Amino acid sequence: MTASTTCRTAAGKSRIVAVGAIAVAGALLLTGCGDQTKDSDGGGTAKNAPLADKLPKDIKDDGVIKVGSDIAYPPVEYKDKSGKVVGIDLDVAEALGKQLGVEFKFENGTFDTLLGGLRSKRYNVAMSAMTDTKDRQNGIDPEKGTKVGEGVDFVDYFTAGVSIYTKKGETQGIKTWSDLCGKKVVVQRGTVSHDLAKAEAKKCEKDGKGKLSIEAFDNDQQAQTRLRSGGADAGSSDFPVAAFAVKTSGGGKDFELVGEQVEAAPYGIAVPKSNPELRDALKAALDAIIKNGEYDKIISKWGVEDGAVTKAQVNGGK
The missing domain is CATH 3.40.190.10 (Periplasmic binding protein-like II)
Known part of the structure; x- marks a missing residue:
């Protein structure tokens, strides 16, 4: 964060x-x-x-x-x-x-x-x-x-690094950040995921690929709740956090990781x-x-x- x-x-x-x-x-x-x-x-x-x-x-x-x-x-x-x-x-x-x-x-x-x-x-x-x-x-x-x-x-x-995750079985072809154009992503406010989403949103607009909507929350658990309820297409957070959510939320039935980590730091x-x-x-x-x-x-x-x-x-x- x-x-x-x-x-x-x-x-x-x-x-x-x-x-x-x-x-x-x-x-x-x-x-x-x-x-x-x-x-x-x-x-x-x-x-x-x-x-x-x-x-x-x-x-x-x-x-x-x-x-x-x-x-x-x-x-x-x-x-x-x-x-x-x-x-x-x-x-x-x-x-x-x-x-x-x-x-x-x-x-x-x-x-x-x-x-x-x-x-x-x-x-x-x-x-x-x-x-x-x-x-x-x-x-x-x-x-x-x-x-x-x-x-x-x-x-x-x-x-x-940073990862993207979706609802399980609903990846919508999302594998990279560029795949989020025209979709909605949830993140924790002020994190690297938030920064990456804002940067990608500018690219999506510039390239005419559709608006990337971003909803930011005070903490990552709120973002997960929003995604779980169907209020977004994907979420992003640090890999250990995303992996933990995938393993534990709904007994491992709520989310899945998509694509590879980026921005290792x-x-x-x-x-x-x-x-x-x-x-x-x-x-x-x-x-x-x-x-x-x-x-x-x-x-x-x-x-x-x-x-x-x-x-x-x-x-x-x-």
């Missing part, structure tokens, strides 16, 4: 993320989220953690990293049927917390408000399937090309540029869990091994 003032698109070849083990979470029923969420159970004590001294003093003293996240994006972050917040990001954050001796506390918010939350210091970081792009690093509005903030730094921890933990010490601490912690094997266990648990990274990188997005 990405905030509305920044574009998630980044050049890169498609990278297919395995979906088999996503079914492990398939039996979980998805629910809506409130304004606040309970934090994960992870973290440790600073005095026992190997990388605690790398943290800024105020965070080390508090023992908490406040995380802004749009917790309605399974399997990356979402609530299970018991109301517990779970997902790839939660597990990665818990593992990082053990290295740093802090607790990652996730606070729920709509995605297009997360960068504002960083600027206002409501959050220490944002972690929400957030794609690392140059525009976001530089605080640039991709549509207007204007400066909207100081930008953020990213600690990249995963790679994912890194997910990153967003950190204010004013806090390089926290950025470097997170990078060191990510490298540590990659080295000790805990990262691979998390990625395998969720069945997304092909999206794994082999080392932490700062600002690797294009």
